[in-house]
Amino acid sequence: MTSEVAQLLEFLRFPSISTDTRFAGDVRACGEWLVEKSREIGLSAELHETPRHPVVIARNEHRPGRKHVLIYGHYDVQPVDPLNLWTSDPFQPEIRDGRIWARGATDNKGQMFAHLMGVAQTMATHGDLPVNLTFLFEGEEEIGSPHLAAFLENHREWLACDVIAVSDTGMVAPGVPTMGYGLRGITCGELVVRGPARDLHSGLFGGAVMNPATALGRLIASLHDAEGKVLIDGFYDDVRPLEAWEREMWAQVPGVGEADFLQVTGAPALFGEAGYSPAEQTWARPTAEVNGMGGGYQGEGSKTVLPAEAMAKFSFRLVPDQDPADIIEKVRRHFEKHCPPGVTIEFVPGHDGKAYHADPHGVFGKAAQRALQKAFGKEPVLIREGGSIPIIQSFREILGADTLLLGLALADAQIHSPNENFPVENFEAGIRLNQALLEELAAS
Amino acid sequence: MTSEVAQLLEFLRFPSISTDTRFAGDVRACGEWLVEKSREIGLSAELHETPRHPVVIARNEHRPGRKHVLIYGHYDVQPVDPLNLWTSDPFQPEIRDGRIWARGATDNKGQMFAHLMGVAQTMATHGDLPVNLTFLFEGEEEIGSPHLAAFLENHREWLACDVIAVSDTGMVAPGVPTMGYGLRGITCGELVVRGPARDLHSGLFGGAVMNPATALGRLIASLHDAEGKVLIDGFYDDVRPLEAWEREMWAQVPGVGEADFLQVTGAPALFGEAGYSPAEQTWARPTAEVNGMGGGYQGEGSKTVLPAEAMAKFSFRLVPDQDPADIIEKVRRHFEKHCPPGVTIEFVPGHDGKAYHADPHGVFGKAAQRALQKAFGKEPVLIREGGSIPIIQSFREILGADTLLLGLALADAQIHSPNENFPVENFEAGIRLNQALLEELAAS
Structure with a gap:
């Protein structure tokens, strides 16, 4: 020694x-x-x-x-x-x-x-x-x-x-x-979707009011297209493109290929923004992720309630030259624009940091x-x-x-x-x- | 007395x-x-x-x-x-x-x-x-x-x-x-969406794998069109249409108008299948409702995790002549058909009863x-x-x-x-x- x-x-x-x-x-x-x-x-x-x-x-x-x-x-x-x-x-x-x-x-x-x-x-x-x-x-x-x-x-x-x-x-x-x-940088926020004044009997009222959990599902679904691109207006406006030498070098870097990502995440398959490798997706492209979600009855068995509200926590990983304050405002506007009828939303921004x-x-x-x-x-x-x-x-x-x-x-x-x-x-x-x-x- | x-x-x-x-x-x-x-x-x-x-x-x-x-x-x-x-x-x-x-x-x-x-x-x-x-x-x-x-x-x-x-x-x-x-009758089921083998760091891996909460949001969003119609293949096949006398009588029934439903539910606005009154929507039309949903971090503040799984509990109110066993099988097929890439799903049917x-x-x-x-x-x-x-x-x-x-x-x-x-x-x-x-x- x-x-x-x-x-x-x-x-x-x-x-x-x-x-x-x-x-x-x-x-x-x-x-x-x-x-x-x-x-x-x-x-x-x-x-x-x-x-x-x-x-x-x-x-x-x-x-x-x-x-x-x-x-x-x-x-x-x-x-x-x-x-x-x-x-x-x-x-x-x-x-x-x-x-x-x-x-x-x-x-x-x-x-x-x-x-x-x-x-x-x-x-x-x-x-x-x-x-x-x-x-x-x-x-x-x-x-x-x-x-x-x-x-x-x-x-x-x-x-x-x-x-x-x-x-x-x-x-x-x-x-x-x-x-x-x-x-990467980050900006976060929590979304609450509110509908009826209290949890409703899903038999008596189901069909006549928007279910806040359904509305939240739609809002989450509105964030990406089927190929993994983020659909928030202006989200990519300030994203600095990858440089050619970066893409060339990263393609050769050991330990960060598709097989490596598959192995380390344990996911059944990879999925990310079309046209980018996993290293590019995680190092140089911004994301919109749900960190947590909840609403209604989550215990054992079933409770046929139509929940009064549902919530989700989101984080957005940012890259140069995105500005966290600008992005979170775009997110807020996105949720307002896509809010389904029959519910109201409240979006509270959280912590952030630049890339x-x-x-x-x-x-x-x-x-x-x-x-x-x-x-x-x-x-x-x-x-x-x-x-x-x-x-x-x-x-x-x-x-x-x-x-x-x-x-x-x-x-x-x-x-x-x-x-x-x-x-x-x-x-x-x-x-x-x-x-x-x-x-x-x-x-x- | x-x-x-x-x-x-x-x-x-x-x-x-x-x-x-x-x-x-x-x-x-x-x-x-x-x-x-x-x-x-x-x-x-x-x-x-x-x-x-x-x-x-x-x-x-x-x-x-x-x-x-x-x-x-x-x-x-x-x-x-x-x-x-x-x-x-x-x-x-x-x-x-x-x-x-x-x-x-x-x-x-x-x-x-x-x-x-x-x-x-x-x-x-x-x-x-x-x-x-x-x-x-x-x-x-x-x-x-x-x-x-x-x-x-x-x-x-x-x-x-x-x-x-x-x-x-x-x-x-x-x-x-x-x-x-x-x-109305009912059939229920619980859906679990699984992605990575464990909760992942959303910075290190966000962007390269499908987020199970995002996938669940998409599956929930796939259940209805923008006008509130259920999009599950064959869902309405066996629905007995409302009879003319029912629609006429219900339009006159006191206590079940739009203002009454608004007041009793406390929802900011009503929302339901286009072309039907609230009484018709709740008494004679089938539904697809989320009773509860959860995944990832739901506590105070933020935890920038990419959750390993997310789940939702669903109930479907049924009308004559829908068969609960037939409907729950159609639901299962719907979720399988719409399951996004990069995650797997498990759907477990629950209790049911005919209309x-x-x-x-x-x-x-x-x-x-x-x-x-x-x-x-x-x-x-x-x-x-x-x-x-x-x-x-x-x-x-x-x-x-x-x-x-x-x-x-x-x-x-x-x-x-x-x-x-x-x-x-x-x-x-x-x-x-x-x-x-x-x-x-x-x-x-």
């Missing part, structure tokens, strides 16, 4: 579960350990209080004329239940089959610690780094980063940087270096790709992701910098689940990646 | 709530009281055990050559919660504003007791009745008559009769004598109309009803006789709700109705 792996195992022993107040002391102890570790390797480091779990900031000595690189990670972890499904104790890390098994092994302790160990090696060899570096290690990512935006606002000038790097996303397949340059997109062929993007090539010995693939990471948008808005998504997580890492794991080789590649990344960013 | 009203109040004091085992003794005591009351007025009467609450049978002396008339009623009542909404104690009947206020006042003690008191008066005057009469008073109607069909089977020859009369339905408006000659229809212009129907005319001093209206009363079908199938539905309930009787009531004048009209009915049936 290398010294770096031994130190990671030490890090993984802290049960730094941020959501559970009983572990608040362990979260803090873990943060304090990180401060000590950062100081050991030659960085200046401090714990910064927030209303809940502290932020760790560690920096080398900043000198004029060098790029300022911020590397973000989080040292808090998800809960471990159900504990009985773990092969080994989540906080007594074990190495089996070339992987480290522990809660947080991939998400995010293993990935962020690779950066710290990369810096440690460079500092040990050269006494300094080629860039001005700031490590920002958060203790609240798994509870939605409630205090991070305020922390960024409060240290806006101190943290202002040229570029940000985050290793908290996925690799498309083992050994395939992966750079993410886009994330994220950074040119992968910019100066920093190219530097990151060279670093990935060096670390893995292979040409990296450039992808977007279908989900949303709200802090990335906060980084751009508050710190004015783009983020390089340099994920080291495998699809079977079991993050948020029992038996979370991280291959030792990914950890070691991450150390190499950090060293190459700082060199390439300095030279860019 | 007349002696008849005083006796009804005594009857109403029994808390004969059949669904609650704590009241089982009260149900029995109420049945025993009915036996005594029937004997008092000159009938032979007995309590007949069932696995739960007893049946009361009371008869005059049957003689050859007379019509055998069976009058059905039930002496059990609904629970009374929420008790705090009652103006007076549900089992301490009060007379206010010309109405008797008590649980069971209309449903069904008041209506059935009018028949008993009518018979009492005829017996007192003439020493006998003009027909062979059987009273069948059930104690389990409010729990779905679980043992009545078996009781009918076991006493098939003893109960075989020429015609049955039931006063357990509604009058279209106060003072308007109303004869029902039809009830009921008896010619109102037959010998007994005409006799009943003459009796209604005599009792109320007004021409009766002939209606069907939208609900289903399964025992009526059992009467026809087991006893081989049609049922005259001679309802005395008003729309604001609050049956099954707090402040149930029954106008004293309806009770007195019911007594007159019984006397006229037995005379007219005897003469028919």
Whole structure:
């Protein structure tokens, strides 16, 4: 076992579960350990209080004329239940089959610690780094980063940087270096359809009034055509088309073909907007999804009621350059336009966030790709992701910098689940990646 | 207060709530009281055990050559919660504003007791009745008559009769004598739509798989056209068209116009199959209704999940001559035909029952109309009803006789709700109705 792996195992022993107040002391102890570790390797480091779990900031000595690189990670972890499904104790890390098994092994302790160990090696060899570096290690990512935006606002000038790097996303397949340059945005809303003043006897009144559940079904059906295209007026107006190089590259990316999507979703067949591959559909095309629906009697057996109301929760994944406020207004107008007779509707918008997109062929993007090539010995693939990471948008808005998504997580890492794991080789590649990344960013 | 009203109040004091085992003794005591009351007025009467609450049978002396008339009623009542909404104690009947206020006042003690008191008066005057009469008073109607069909089977020859009369339905408006000659049937089923193997992250996978809630919305939307017609292939094949006299009469019936339906349902507007009035839609046209639906996240806030499945419960109200088994098979085929790609469906049929229809212009129907005319001093209206009363079908199938539905309930009787009531004048009209009915049936 290398010294770096031994130190990671030490890090993984802290049960730094941020959501559970009983572990608040362990979260803090873990943060304090990180401060000590950062100081050991030659960085200046401090714990910064927030209303809940502290932020760790560690920096080398900043000198004029060098790029300022911020590397973000989080040292808090998800809960471990159900504990009985773990092969080994989540906080007594074990190495089996070339992987480290522990809660947080991939998400995010293993990935962020690779950066710290990369810096440690460079500092040990050269006494300094080629860039001005700031490590920002958060203790609240798994509870939605409630205090991070305020922390960024409060240290806006101190943290202002040229570029940000985050290793908290996925690799498309083992050994395939992966750079993410886009994330979908989101906007949400809840629709309530109301008809009669109360649940009615479906015998006495069925046939003479519009059933709100039927009306809701029609409204849901109005959202797509038979080929999966969203039918909301103007929905695609601001959608940035896929570029030719993206379609070409993604067609070659391993792990995201139709067979892969079929296997990982367990759906009987794939279905999506005609003319796009599953990767294109999930990374670069917007969606209209029902997240939940309900109305009337849902218990066992039957109750022949005509329900007074029915509701559905919707989310819309957005892509550049869709504006969440514009889209949710178009959705509202769509539902009003398609509302069947005999019912009224109420639509309440929920949370939202813009899509994220950074040119992968910019100066920093190219530097990151060279670093990935060096670390893995292979040409990296450039992808977007279908989900949303709200802090990335906060980084751009508050710190004015783009983020390089340099994920080291495998699809079977079991993050948020029992038996979370991280291959030792990914950890070691991450150390190499950090060293190459700082060199390439300095030279860019 | 007349002696008849005083006796009804005594009857109403029994808390004969059949669904609650704590009241089982009260149900029995109420049945025993009915036996005594029937004997008092000159009938032979007995309590007949069932696995739960007893049946009361009371008869005059049957003689050859007379019509055998069976009058059905039930002496059990609904629970009374929420008790705090009652103006007076549900089992301490009060007379206010010309109405008797008590649980069971209309449903069904008041209506059935009018028949008993009518018979009492005829017996007192003439020493006998003009027909062979059987009273069948059930104690389990409010729990779905679980043992009545078996009781009918076991006493098939003893109960075989020429015609049955039931006063357990509604009058279209106060003072308007109303004869029902039809009830809708029903068939039910539950549909489950399944997609991915588990709930998916709507960001990572949304856009590449069919959402089962969306698929369910489409299936629900496929059931009707924009004008409210059911689009299931062959659904209307066996529907008996409305007769001209029905449409003419129903257009004149008070209490069932558009304004009445709007008021009683509280819907913002009516909606139903084009070309039919609300009375026609609910009494003589079949329906396809969603009774309940659910899938995904229905709690507070949002959870951006793409649900693994969604379900809906459906009921279809049927009219003559639709066959429930045929219709549910057509429904199953419809869902299979319209199932969107990327999901699978499972459809499980539920309970069913045929529509009921008896010619109102037959010998007994005409006799009943003459009796209604005599009792109320007004021409009766002939209606069907939208609900289903399964025992009526059992009467026809087991006893081989049609049922005259001679309802005395008003729309604001609050049956099954707090402040149930029954106008004293309806009770007195019911007594007159019984006397006229037995005379007219005897003469028919």
